[in-house]
């Protein structure tokens with residue numbers, strides 16, 4: 001499965017967030033979407049997920065315009081994980097993950113769906129939380145449940161909005177390992193908006209930097225995360241350091 005955004009433009013009221021933005025996402029690859037606060041990463045993820053419709057340009061799945069694909073069929077291909085939101089309605093962790101199976105059953109949950117949820121609870125070490133209400137979980141626990149729900153959906157493309165933002169070091173690595181496994185072993189395509197440039201550099205095949213409105217820089221981490229690009233984009237002088245696991249981006253000081 002291949003996704004392609006072709007010269008898309010999206011506006012809130014009269015203000016364009018981005019324009020002429022093109023992006024290709026291939027199976028087996030992880031793309032990190034990075035850029036300053038408010039630049040449009042979440043909006044782009046929503047356009048790719050078909051939650052928002054681009055004002056011009058289109059998003060294609062294997063050459064087919066996503067607007068022409070039925071919602072239930074699209075839900076089998078695209079797994080969208082939003083930034084964690086606290087909802088007040090009561091639903092257990094188990095039920096929340098089971099909802100990921102909704103595109104596959106009509107009104108009656110099948111044995112097969114329960115087995116998949118059970119496997120995912122184990123994979124993400126969530127068994128102990130299965131009966132807890134989602135609304136009472138910590139931010140990090142909630143984030144893992146949202147990821148678990150998208151895994152239950154078994155999509156071929158994952159669209160993740162800041163999947164590690166609420167997670168401690170241990171859980172960040174756990175989630176990044178799961179994301180890597182999805183891409184490398186299950187051949188899924190992954191697009192994730194992420195602020196942690198070091199995690200992005202280490203775990204992505206490609207980086208897509210929205211540097212400023214209309215300025216997109218894409219390529220391998222070493223090509224995109226240069227001292228010049230970082231200072232121009234974030235207004236911060238950085239030092240690029242080599243570590244045993246690849247490059248590290250060290251913020252040094254604000255540009256004068």
Ligand SMILES: Nc1ncnc2c1ncn2[C@@H]1O[C@H](COP(=O)(O)OP(=O)(O)OP(=O)(O)O)[C@@H](O)[C@H]1O
Pocket residue numbers: 012013017035036037038039040041042043044193
């Ligand atoms: N529903 C909305 N109505 C109007 N403007 C919006 C809406 N949602 C977002 N925006 C604006 O659109 C721009 C892009 O927002 P978006 O959330 O996509 O950025 P982001 O790069 O994901 O930011 P962050 O890194 O802070 O999460 C921002 O200026 C934001 O204020």
